[in-house]
Amino acid sequence: MRNTLTKFGWLFAGILAGVVTPQFFAPPAADASRQRGSSDPDPTLQQLAAGELPIVDLTWTLNDRNPYWPGENYEPFRLKTIATLEKDGVLSKSIFTPEHLGTHLDAPNHFEKNQPSVDEITPEAFFGPGVVIDVAAESEADPDFLLSIQHIEQWERTHEPVPTGAIVFLKTGWGRHWTNYPRYKNQDAMGKMHFPGYSVEAVRFLIEKRKIRGIGIDTLSIDRGLSRDFAVHHALNAAGRYGLENVARLEELPASGFHVFVAPVKVEAGTGGPTRIFAILPPKP
Numbered sequence: 001m002r003n004t005l006t007k008f009g010w011l012f013a014g015i016l017a018g019v020v021t022p023q024f025f026a027p028p029a030a031d032a033s034r035q036r037g038s039s040d041p042d043p044t045l046q047q048l049a050a051g052e053l054p055i056v057d058l059t060w061t062l063n064d065r066n067p068y069w070p071g072e073n074y075e076p077f078r079l080k081t082i083a084t085l086e087k088d089g090v091l092s093k094s095i096f097t098p099e100h101l102g103t104h105l106d107a108p109n110h111f112e113k114n115q116p117s118v119d120e121i122t123p124e125a126f127f128g129p130g131v132v133i134d135v136a137a138e139s140e141a142d143p144d145f146l147l148s149i150q151h152i153e154q155w156e157r158t159h160e161p162v163p164t165g166a167i168v169f170l171k172t173g174w175g176r177h178w179t180n181y182p183r184y185k186n187q188d189a190m191g192k193m194h195f196p197g198y199s200v201e202a203v204r205f206l207i208e209k210r211k212i213r214g215i216g217i218d219t220l221s222i223d224r225g226l227s228r229d230f231a232v233h234h235a236l237n238a239a240g241r242y243g244l245e246n247v248a249r250l251e252e253l254p255a256s257g258f259h260v261f262v263a264p265v266k267v268e269a270g271t272g273g274p275t276r277i278f279a280i281l282p283p284k285p
């Protein structure tokens with residue numbers, strides 16, 4: 001891990017010094033033909049460092065009103081002051097939270113044995129081209145909506161093939177319910193939740209045929225609310241991939257042509273945790 005980080009550090013330094021061609025943002029060579037044309041080049045790390053690229057923060061702010069998984073032993077986020085400027089000369093707080101609360105990452109060990117914990121995921125997995133599949137209209141009509149392979153193929157006909165190494169987001173429109181916990185989890189009289197998600201077939205397709213790095217969604221779970229077997233979590237985690245849940249502001253992103261930085265908290269043996277996610281957009285024309 002240390003070698004990888006060092007290499008990455010040198011690459012970054014090299015790019016900033018102009019020694020290394022900024023291939024970081026470029027797609028893997030095998031898929032170069034799938035990408036946008038040369039008239040629309042990928043942005044560079046120099047542009048990012050110069051503050052020239054629009055950044056969308058895909059992270060909800062943590063507080064004690066955040067929705068959380070309504071399971072046994074889960075609890076709301078809490079923040080406790082442990083020192084104050086008046087009494088101690090310093091302001092300091094402690095945070096208490098389930099790993100899977102707010103905008104967070106599901107590590108591969110969340111649902112499968114012998115898979116990496118959050119601290120073991122290689123840094124390279126946290127950077128990739130972004131894709132947004134918009135199913136807000138379908139989800140509005142049917143809160144139990146499942147994304148199928150056909151929906152992905154339809155998206156690809158309209159846009160481009162999902163790039164190798166992509167981080168794929170499913171935009172269900174659920175983000176607009178974030179500050180309304182009952183509406184967000186949408187439980188019926190039996191306690192069953194109703195919100196949209198990925199089908200396991202779609203996720204297998206993205207992993208096997210498109211070699212994606214991870215998937216995200218703007219709901220409580222990448223499996224739809226009705227799921228009891230968590231098939232999507234199992235398929236994703238068994239392939240060593242991660243999920244991102246409660247992702248914010250997907251409506252501010254284009255369908256493709258942007259890059260994603262994923263930065264989860266690094267807890268030893270953790271099954272996930274609070275995660276800052278940034279989308280880096282091309283410079284404004």
Ligand SMILES: [Zn+2]
Nearest residue numbers: 100105106245
């Ligand atoms: Zn989770």
